[in-house]
Amino acid sequence: MTVDKLDPDLLEGAAAAAEPAHESDSLDAENTLKPEFVRRVRDGLEAGENDAVYGLVEGLHPADIADLFELLDSDERPALAIAISDLMGSEVYAELNDYVREDIVEQLPAETVADIAEQLDTDDAVAMLEDLDEEDQQAVLAEMEPEDRAAIETALSYPEESAGRLMSRDFVAVPEHMTVGDLIDFLRDGRDLANEFWEVFIVDARFHPVGTCALSWILRTPRSIALTDVMQRDQTLIPVTMDQEEVALRFQKYALISAAVVDADGRLVGQITVDDVVHIIQEEAGEDVLLLSGAGEGDINEPIRDSYVARVRWLIANLATALLGATIISSFGGAIEKLVALAALSPMVASIGGNAGTQTMAVAVRALATNQLTRTNTTRILLREFRVAVLNGVTVATLIGVATALVFSNPLLGVVIGTAVVVNIITAGLAGVVVPVTLDRLGQDPAVASSVFVTMITDSMGFFAFLGLAVASGLVG
Template sequence: MAETDLEDRDVEAPVSGERVQGEGEQFDEENRLKPEFVEQVREALYDEIEDSVYDLVEPLHPADIADLFELLDRRERTDLAAAITDLMSSEVVAELNDYVREDMVESLPHGAVADIVDQLDTDDAVQLIEDLDHADQQAILAEVEPEDRAAIENALAYPEESAGRLMQRELVAVPESMTVGDLIDYLRAEDQLTTEFWEVFVVDHRFHPVGTCQLSWVLRTPRDVALTDVMKRDQTLIPTDMDQEEVALRFQKYALISAAVVDESGRLVGQLTVDDIVHIISEEAGEDALLMSGAGEGDINEPLRDAYSARVRWLVANLGTAVVASAIIAFFGGAIEQLVALAVLMPIVASIGGNAGTQTMAVTVRAIAMNQLTKSNTKRLVIRELKVALMNGVTVAVLIGLATSAIFDWQLGAVIALAMVINIIVSGMAGVLVPVAFERMDQDPAVASSVFVTMITDSMGFFAFLGLAVASGLVSL
């Protein structure tokens, strides 16, 4: 292995005034903008001192400028954009939160938005304008360069969250007849190519991808070697209509850096890169967690009306399912009156069962999202979770049974122990079967599973405990 003596090299020291990203008086120890700095910007905006605002913001990285926008309110964001027009680069816009970006776009003139769109890659440009009204979209696109406008309109024709909507049109594709030397000469001579890429796509005469060449291979291979001899023929092709969640799973499973996107005829139409997929994985993971809680998108920048409508409908649904549990309690009302201890212990049975159901549901929803749970292994998962629920149920039952026997009497301890085992087993089965049922019906299992699992665990907990108390003769109806 060749060694390099770094001490013999001239290492250029940082120029005075330059800073490492995330360091400086604007940031705290966790690389977040300090409240004092944000307040300085606010005061400068309030006093309408645009030069001061510009001087404060100019040293920031585009991602930090995007964070600053998200820390300000809607009116302040508009004022900030007007004060730092020269700094409103495509990198800043691409880093903005979706809701903040939408507010910004709506507050800027169509011509200013069009200038930003012209600087962006196609996928970022689409993300910038896709949520706008059709009239605003058309007004902005009318001022965009014709070639860029055609690419954006083509992308908007694909479904939301599909590979076709997300893909980049900017890529490097060459014919399979080239040699490595031809490719190197082409890359050096062609000044219209995209400036950032990791691999070159090799295509046939129909523009169908037949292989890929990583740049590292190209640089280390003699010029006279044919691309067909050095390229990797096995590749993961992404259909334009594939959902972004499935795309992310492909990238994760096959450790991809980039992948070709093909249309229905197999023709190469774009590419997806890992930097886009990282955002998708993060969004999908957070989305599933929020959907399971009924919190909608859960974004702190989400409009108040949208947040209210997303959450209230699930609270109303929970209200309806809670009536079922209340009806069971009402049915055993006479028994509860005879033994107050039943009222004391009921919430314990329901609460533990609810937690057990939530644990199993979270595991199941994640397995479905990660494509780990399919029809071929559903039975195995059900049996596995049944065993886990049985072991958990026996463990918790012994503890609660002994405690209840010590405080009240042994018969009530036995009743609550048996009820606990029953409820945890039922909760475990509900946590598996409810999400699976929704998935089989082509519904998102993260959306409504929690409502039904909660109803089952609460109702079964009350019914098992009170029913066993009656059946044991402790109380009567």
């Protein structure tokens, strides 16, 4: 832990500088666009005052311009795109939400889309084109320079959400016989190199990566030293077909800034940099809550029709599980007629089990997604969740049992509901681990279907244990 500050005398003569940017009257404390600002843009668009709109938007960072598009209504977006066409650089398109970008791109001529795509890094261009209709995609590709078109077509040939789609073909690779000085001369040579890069890959004659070298090491090493003496040999290679979620986990685990992507023969074909991985980490970690709740992609920019289809399927699946619960209650109709309190209390038993199951399931799904829950520790985690469930079950059952016994002046009813709650919470704890782990072993995404099964188990067990115990205990004749 050292502080690399300067000697104070090095600072002599340094002039006072202007305050740095990014703060403006368009952004609030949370770095989102202010409602007043968006209203002024909206009013300007409505009044057709394109110059005024341009003046407002001109100072924004491309990422904030992208946010502005997302905040406007769908029918206002084309007018904004026209008003600020000079500012619609490739960076804005790269930052746009997929749905919003598709919305705008579909309204542009193929030639304009091709111009934008050519300015983008391959990975951003692929993101822009991959969601277009086959026909529109072909029209855009036909307008592109052969070299760029070939790069995009190659990328599109890899599976969706794979490293091949995510990687950039802009990287710096040099042969292993170079010295640090050779490398610096090569970089200074004014070649058409990548715009920004953080590591240099060292390759052998077969173009297999043999090491990487952070730029800071190069800057700090004398020119005469061989690259093979500076480079790090132990590197994380990403197969071109690897799923983006796996890629994100590697970046996170090994704290990578960039990584070499290799084809099936081990040849270097691209690089992935951490800034492209950051939003994947965010999406993949955030999608569990959306998937578990059955909200599909859960993007607020998704067309209503898509949201409807994704969610209604889930509601219907849950309907089926609720039907099972209703059937169990129906079969105890006689008992309920005799003691109507059973009707009021049985949903509580089911609901508490559901809550406990959801807790355990959320923990298990996250642990599976982050590779913390593996074959090695499944038994330990199951035991752990069993213990937590016993503690929770006894606590909640005591509360609900005593309360019920007092309210209904019926101690046996209290014992019955308490016992049912313990049974259901323990069932929930076990199901909350076993269901997602089983789905994972079967190669399914545990976040997608766990919830239906766990709810089905806790609902059924709740109704069955409570009503069954009520009958078995002689509470109702």
